[in-house]
Amino acid sequence: MQDLGIRVLFDGENGVRLLLGLVVTLKLSIITIIASCLLGTLMGLLMTLRNPIIHIVTRVYLEFIRIMPQLVLLFVTYFGLTRAVGINLSGFTAAVIVFILWGTAEMGDLVRSAFISIPKDQYESGTALGFSKLQLYRFIILPQALRQIIPPAMNLATRMIMTTSLVVLIGVVEMLKTGQQIIEANRYTAPSAALWIYGTIFFLYFFSCWPLTILAQHLEKKWEK
Amino acid sequence: MDWAFMQRVIPMYAAAVILTLQLVIVGIVLATITGLAISVIRYKKIFLLSPLSAAYVQLFRNTPLLVQLFFLYFGLPKLGIHISSEACAIIGLTLLGGSYMAEAFRAGLNSISPSQIESAQALGFSPIQTLRYIVIPQALAVSIPPLCANVIFLIKETSVFSVVALADLIYVAKDLIGLYYKTDEALLLLVAAYLIILLPISLAAAVLERRIRYAGFGNSRTL
Amino acid sequence: MEQEILLKIEHLQKTYDNHTVLKDISMEIKKGEVIVIVGPSGCGKSTFLRCINGLEKINHGAVYFKNNCISDESLPHSLICQQIGMVFQSYELFNHLTVMDNITLAALQVQRRKKSEVQQTARKLLTRIGLADKENFYPRQLSGGQKQRIAMIRALILNPEIMLFDEVTASLDPEMVREVLDVIIGLVRQGMTMLIVTHEMSFARAIADRIFFFDNGEIVEENTPEQFFTQPSTTRAKQFLNSFEFNSVK
Numbered sequence: 001m002q003d004l005g006i007r008v009l010f011d012g013e014n015g016v017r018l019l020l021g022l023v024v025t026l027k028l029s030i031i032t033i034i035a036s037c038l039l040g041t042l043m044g045l046l047m048t049l050r051n052p053i054i055h056i057v058t059r060v061y062l063e064f065i066r067i068m069p070q071l072v073l074l075f076v077t078y079f080g081l082t083r084a085v086g087i088n089l090s091g092f093t094a095a096v097i098v099f100i101l102w103g104t105a106e107m108g109d110l111v112r113s114a115f116i117s118i119p120k121d122q123y124e125s126g127t128a129l130g131f132s133k134l135q136l137y138r139f140i141i142l143p144q145a146l147r148q149i150i151p152p153a154m155n156l157a158t159r160m161i162m163t164t165s166l167v168v169l170i171g172v173v174e175m176l177k178t179g180q181q182i183i184e185a186n187r188y189t190a191p192s193a194a195l196w197i198y199g200t201i202f203f204l205y206f207f208s209c210w211p212l213t214i215l216a217q218h219l220e221k222k223w224e225k
Numbered sequence: 226m227d228w229a230f231m232q233r234v235i236p237m238y239a240a241a242v243i244l245t246l247q248l249v250i251v252g253i254v255l256a257t258i259t260g261l262a263i264s265v266i267r268y269k270k271i272f273l274l275s276p277l278s279a280a281y282v283q284l285f286r287n288t289p290l291l292v293q294l295f296f297l298y299f300g301l302p303k304l305g306i307h308i309s310s311e312a313c314a315i316i317g318l319t320l321l322g323g324s325y326m327a328e329a330f331r332a333g334l335n336s337i338s339p340s341q342i343e344s345a346q347a348l349g350f351s352p353i354q355t356l357r358y359i360v361i362p363q364a365l366a367v368s369i370p371p372l373c374a375n376v377i378f379l380i381k382e383t384s385v386f387s388v389v390a391l392a393d394l395i396y397v398a399k400d401l402i403g404l405y406y407k408t409d410e411a412l413l414l415l416v417a418a419y420l421i422i423l424l425p426i427s428l429a430a431a432v433l434e435r436r437i438r439y440a441g442f443g444n445s446r447t448l
Numbered sequence: 449m450e451q452e453i454l455l456k457i458e459h460l461q462k463t464y465d466n467h468t469v470l471k472d473i474s475m476e477i478k479k480g481e482v483i484v485i486v487g488p489s490g491c492g493k494s495t496f497l498r499c500i501n502g503l504e505k506i507n508h509g510a511v512y513f514k515n516n517c518i519s520d521e522s523l524p525h526s527l528i529c530q531q532i533g534m535v536f537q538s539y540e541l542f543n544h545l546t547v548m549d550n551i552t553l554a555a556l557q558v559q560r561r562k563k564s565e566v567q568q569t570a571r572k573l574l575t576r577i578g579l580a581d582k583e584n585f586y587p588r589q590l591s592g593g594q595k596q597r598i599a600m601i602r603a604l605i606l607n608p609e610i611m612l613f614d615e616v617t618a619s620l621d622p623e624m625v626r627e628v629l630d631v632i633i634g635l636v637r638q639g640m641t642m643l644i645v646t647h648e649m650s651f652a653r654a655i656a657d658r659i660f661f662f663d664n665g666e667i668v669e670e671n672t673p674e675q676f677f678t679q680p681s682t683t684r685a686k687q688f689l690n691s692f693e694f695n696s697v698k
Contacts, residue, residue, distance in 0.1 A: 067423045068419060069381040069382070069383075069384035071385060071395060072384060072419055075398060076416065080408060083408050169387075176291070176295065191303065193303075194299040196300075198300040201292055202296055206288050209288070340536065340538055346525065347503065347533075347534040347603075348558065348603065349525075349527070349530045349554055350554060363543060
C-alpha cells in the first residue's frame with residue numbers, strides 16, 4: 001500500500017502539476033517580496049524623518065499589520081474588501097495586496113532601525129572629512145545600513161514564502177491545493193497518497209527557504225566583524 | 226451592521242478564544258521546554274544530539290506550520306498513526322515553537338563571553354554553578370525580547386488551526402460568512418477577538434523589553 | 449629561616465596545535481615572595497598564569513602547590529582555584545550582580561561560608577579599598593579602576609594562598625592605574641605571595657623580589673629588580689627595556 005502512495009507522485013503529470021503549484025507559490029512570493037523591498041525602503045526612510053504626523057500614521061499602520069495574523073488579514077481583504085468596494089477580487093490579488101502591506105511594514109521597520117542605529121559620529125566624521133551629503137550617504141552610511149538590513153530582510157523573505165501557504169485557505173490554487181486535488185483524484189487507487197504528497201510539499205517548502213536562511217546566517221556572521 | 230446578530234454570535238467567538246488560548250498555553254510551555262533543551266544541547270555541543278538538534282531547528286524554521294499540520298493530520302494516519310485535532314495542534318505548535326525558542330535561547334547563551342565563564346572557573350565555581358549563577362541569568366536578559374516576539378508569533382500562527390478541524394476563530398468566522406452571509410459582522414468580530422488576545426500580550430512584551438533595555442542591571446533601583 | 453616553597457613549576461610546556469607557546473618553564477616561588485613577569489606581547493606570560501590555575505591544560509611538565517601536584521587533574525579544579533586567586537585584565541565582574549553579590553557569591557556557593565560572616569568580610573575589604581559606599585551598585589555604574597579593585601577583593605575573599613595578576617592595569621585609563629596598583633602594594637605589605645604579569649616597569653621595580661623576563665615562550669632572564677633594570681645580563685632584555693625609553697627628538 002505504501003508504494004502505491006509514492007507512485008502517485010510519478011503517475012502521469014502529478015509531479016509536474018505539483019511543481020506548477022510551486023511556481024504559483026514562488027510567483028506570489030517573488031512579486032510581493034520585490035514590491036515590499038521597494039515600498040518598505042521608502043516607508044523606512046519616511047519613518048526616519050522627524051515628522052510627528054508621519055510618525056503616528058506609520059506607527060499605527062505598522063503595529064496593526066504586525067499584530068494581526070496574516071490569515072486574518074487575508075480573510076478581511078478577500079471577503080471584506082470584495083463586499084465593501086463591490087469589486088470581485090481573486091484570491092491571488094487579495095494575497096498580493098496583503099503580502100505587500102505586511103512586507104512593506106516589516107521592511108520599513110528594518111530600514112528605519114538600520115538607519116537610526118548608525119552612530120552619530122559616523123555622520124560627523126564623514127562631514128568633517130569634507131564629504132558632501134550625497135557622498136556621505138553613498139560611501140559611508142548606505143554601505144553600513146545595507147549590511148544591517150540585508151540579513152534580516154532575507155529572513156523576512158523566507159517568512160513571506162512560508163506564509164504564502166495560507167492562500168490555499170482563500171481558494172488560490174497553488175502547491176497545497178494542487179496536492180489536495182491529486183490526493184482526492186487518487187483517493188481509491190492510492191489511499192496513502194496524502195503522506196507522500198504532503199511530505200513532498202514539506203520538503204519543497206524547506207528547500208525553497210533553507211538556502212535563503214543559510215545565506216542570511218552566513219552574511220550576518222561575515223558582516224558582524 | 227447587524228448588532229443583534231453580533232451579540233448572538235459573541236459566545237461562539239468567546240468559545241473559540243478560550244480554545245485558542247488553551248492550546249496556545251500548552252503549546253508555548255512545551256515549545257519553551259523543547260527550545261531550552263535544544264539550546265543547552267547545542268551550547269554544550271553534546272555528541273550526536275547537537276547536530277540532530279541543529280537539523281531539527283533548520284527543518285522547522287524553514288517550513289510553514291500549515292504544511293506541518295497537513296502532514297501530521299492527513300499524512301501520518303496513512304502510516305497508522307492517528308492523532309486527534311487538539312494533539313495535532315499542540316504537537317505542531319511545539320515543534321515549530323521549539324525551533325524558534327531554541328534560537329532565542331541560543332542568542333542569549335552566545336552573548337556570554339568565554340572570559341566571563343573563565344573568571345567564574347577561576348573563582349572555583351563548578352560547571353553547573355557557573356551555568357546556574359553566571360550564564361543563565363545573564364543569557365535570559367538577552368533572550369527575553371526574542372522570546373516575547375516568539376510568543377506573539379506563535380499565537381498568530383494558531384490562526385491555521387481550523388485546517389485540523391478545530392473550531393477556532395477563523396473557523397467560526399468562515400462558518401458565519403458561509404451560513405448567513407454576515408461578512409462584515411463576522412470579520413469585525415474576528416479582528417476584535419484577535420486584538421483582545423494579542424494587544425495586552427504585545428503591550429506587556431513592550432513594557433518588559435523596555436525595562437530590560439533601560440533598567441537592566443544598574444540603571445535603576447528596581448528590577 | 450628558609451621559607452616554605454609554595455608553588456613549584458617543573459618543565460612546563462604548552463602548545464596550541466603546532467605552535468609552542470611555552471617551551472620549558474621551571475620556577476619556584478616561596479611563601480611571601482612577589483614575582484613579576486615582564487616581556488613583549490605574545491611571549492606567553494598570560495598563558496603561563498592560566499596554566500598554573502588550570503584554565504589551560506599543560507602538555508608537559510607539572511605544577512606543584514605545597515608539594516601536591518595540581519596539574520594532573522587529580523584534585524578538583526574548584527579546590528585549586530580557592531587556593532590560587534586570579535585577576536584578569538578585563539575585570540570580568542558579573543554584570544547581573546551587585547558589587548556585594550559579585551564579591552560574596554563564590555564564598556557562599558563554592559566555600560559554603562555563612563552569609564553574615566562573608567558580608568562582614570566583604571564590607572571590611574570594600575572599606576579597605578575605599579569603595580564602601582558602592583556595595584549596592586552594579587558593575588555598569590562603576591569606572592574601570594573601581595571594577596578592577598572589586599575584582600581583586602572578589603578573589604581575595606576566598607582567602608587564597610597566592611594571587612595571580614594578569615595585566616590588571618592594561619585596559620585602564622592612566623589616571624586609574626595608580627588606585628589599582630595601590631591595592632597590590634597593600635597586599636605586598638601584608639606578605640601575600642604574588643605572581644604578577646605587568647607592563648608597569650617602575651611598579652615592577654618597586655615591588656618585585658625577583659623579575660622573570662619572558663620572550664618567545666621561555667625564561668630569558670631571571671634577576672633581582674635592581675640588576676634587571678640597571679644592567680640586564682641579556683641583550684634581549686636590554687632591547688626590551690630600551691623600547692620603553694625615549695630620547696629627545698629635538
